[in-house]
């Protein structure tokens with residue numbers, strides 16, 4: 375379990391995130407500027423918050439980003455064009471590409487997990503957009519960190535590919551028992567992957583429910599107003 379009780383101040387933005395997140399996938403929803411990305415940056419160690427950040431009862435707060443049990447996939451996680459697919463994954467383990475034989479096996483294993491082992495020697499220019507995103511996921515997998523943070527990583531993909539990637543994230547989360555937190559501005563993505571859903575407003579967690587609450591038409595819930603607004607802003 376990931377236990378968060380973190381305060382963070384930035385000019386007029388005063389965040390205080392309080393939430394406990396179980397293993398599995400959880401989508402962070404909220405309007406623009408409400409503080410979804412800030413929460414991921416605090417968890418990942420890219421911003422420094424104050425308070426409590428425990429994973430399996432161990433504090434992560436004093437750890438620098440690279441020592442946290444966390445991998446992050448941002449939208450701009452591009453592949454290096456001068457490196458092969460295999461090297462692009464290997465760089466997740468060693469920036470100088472000096473790998474032990476056990477690490478080499480792990481790179482091949484990660485490529486197999488995303489079903490692109492056959493592309494190991496290919497350069498990124500020869501990949502489709504979806505394949506390139508799969509490689510970015512292999513780079514995350516190879517590091518074997520139990521927490522995965524995704525900040526709208528698929529928003530540039532077309533809807534079909536995006537759905538494919540969401541299923542891959544869901545599958546990877548289940549197969550490797552990850553705690554995955556995914557920022558999205560589309561409630562439909564939360565419904566698609568299932569798991570939990572969190573609503574962020576003004577730097578606070580104002581609701582934390584099972585994702586199927588989004589589809590519930592009868593009972594008004596904490597998400598009702600947000601869903602109404604997000605529907606009118608996309609129509």
Ligand SMILES: Nc1ncnc2c1ncn2[C@@H]1O[C@H](COP(=O)(O)OP(=O)(O)OP(=O)(O)O)[C@@H](O)[C@H]1O
Nearest residue numbers: 384387404405406407408409410411412413421559
């Ligand atoms: N280090 C920082 N630098 C600049 N602005 C910051 C920083 N930390 C927080 N903010 C401010 O915090 C608020 C929340 O931003 P954040 O990016 O977390 O929102 P968001 O919900 O992810 O928005 P979006 O959906 O548009 O990405 C914004 O007002 C932002 O300007």
